[in-house]
Amino acid sequence: MNNDVAIIGIGLHPFGRTDGLSGQQQGAHAVREALKDAGVAWSQVGVAYGGSQDAGNAxxxxxxxxxxxxxxxxxxxxxxxxxxxxxxxxxxIQSGMAEIGVAVGFDKHPRGAFNPRPRDWGLEDWYGETGMMLTTQFFALKTRRYMFEHGITDDALVRVAQRAFRNGALTPHAWRRRELGYAEIAESMPVNLPLRKYMFCNPAEGGAALVLCSARHARKYTDRPIIVKAAVMRTRHHGSFEVFSPGLAAEQAPAPTVTASRAAFELAGVGPRDIGVIQLQDTDSGSELIHIAENGFCEHGEQAHLLRSGATEIGGRLPINTDGGCLANGEPVGASGLRQVIEVCAQLRGQAGQRQVPGRPRLGYTHVYGAPGVSAVCILQAG
Structure with missing residues (x-):
């Protein structure tokens, strides 16, 4: 275990809409749940990091x-x-700064699409005037280009969303808990084609928190630690086409997801075939399609076959977004990445209930992606 760090407590405030509770209150709820799960007090925490986009300072x-x-x-x-x-x-924790640490995220977004301002992202007003600050437009454009390049049809987009809502229906803390049929998704209102209403996640509310300590001391607190084998964050290179990119380079560079994923696998000493349960950023169906390949779980263009064969289902060889992902849970920006980690921890502990992956997986994988081209990957191992 050397310098490994372990997750010893997980806590979540259900995602969705919670009138009467602020985002900070939902974050505090998640921390209290994680502390209770770890059996430690807030006074024992030696360091904390956290974030929120719209609900105040963590x-x-x-x-x-x-x-x-x-x-x-x-x-x-x-x-x-x-x-x-x-x-x-x-x-x-690895530096010796503290024995116990907390990671927390929460948010409470207003209804409707995110409305970022170009100048906050180093862009001029023309970028917003073209409609590209609206991320539904960007992701639709990127998805359309990707599908054309790799021979993928709308069928794959529908199947991603159908599986997400099917898994969300099995998840007590998910926001969208109604399974949707193929036709209902395929014929839903166009938003930015090829992406339709039920192919997008919604801004939402919720909180998520983890309690961590050095793996050497984890058994003092729990008999089911989850070891973090890698936690890597990378930003974009020149030439990668990401959210809020003002143009396409003549020669495209690898996405930050690709570099983060490769670094995480190298650090953990494992490969994609070793992973038993996967969480990928799915702000929309097209993004998940792209991320399956960018994280190394298939070749570009193979996604349609994986989806049709059932490989990405809970009982398949590549179970993806077993809790319904962002599509079923919504995306409170500060909390979403930690929600992924909590789901993988539940799977590795064998505590995922109806959505439990068979055979008690030993290794899990999480991936988040955001503007203006930031990706974080985590590889977890049952202790």
Whole structure:
């Protein structure tokens, strides 16, 4: 175990809409649940990292959890906020800064699409005037191009969403818990073609938290630690086409997901075929399609066959987004990446209920991706 870090507690506030509770209150709930799961007190936590896009500073959770003087760092990395907070806590524990750390994310987004401003992302107003600041438009354009290049049809987009809602129906804490039929998805309202209404996730509310410690000490707190074998975050290179890219380079560079994934597999000393349960960023059906290949789980163009064969189902050889992913849970930006980790921990512990992957997987994988080209990958192992 050397310098490994273990997850000893997981906590979640259900995603969706929770009137009467602020995003910070939902984050504090998640931390309390994670502390209870780990059997430790907030006063024992030596370092914390957390983030939120629209619900205030994470370090203000101290007002709700207790003012203990803990070093609490705010993290802001778009959809990769949770993964970045996790990687930061791990580095702090590995450095000897603290024995116990907390990673937390939460959010409470207003209804409707995200409405970022071009200048906040280093862009001029023309980019917004073309409609490209609306991420549904960007992801549709990127998906259409990808499908054309690799011979993928709309059928694959429908199957991604159908599986997401089927799995969400088995997940008590998911927001969307109604299974949708193929035709209902395929004939739903066009948003930005080829992507339709039920192929997109929704901004949402919720909180997620993890308690971690050095793997050497994990058995003091739990008899079912989850070892973090890799937690890697990477940003884009020149030439990769990402959210808020103002143009296409003549020669395309690998996406940050590709570089993060390769680094994580190398650090963990495993490969894609070793992974037993997978969480991939699925802000929309097209993004999941792209991410299956970018994370090394298939070749580009093979996704349609995987989906039709059932390989990505809970009982398949590549179970993906077993809790329904962002499509069924919604995406409170600060919490979404940690929700992925919590689902994999539940699977590795054998506690996933109706959505449990058969055979008690030993290794799990999580991946988040966000603007303006940030990706975080985590590989977890049952202790």
């Amino acid at each position: 370090d203000a959770l101290g007002n709700l959890l207790g003012l203990t003087g803990v070093p609490f760092v705010n993290v802001a990395n778009g959809c990769a906020t949770g993964g970045s907070a996790l990687a930061s806590v791990i580095a702090a």
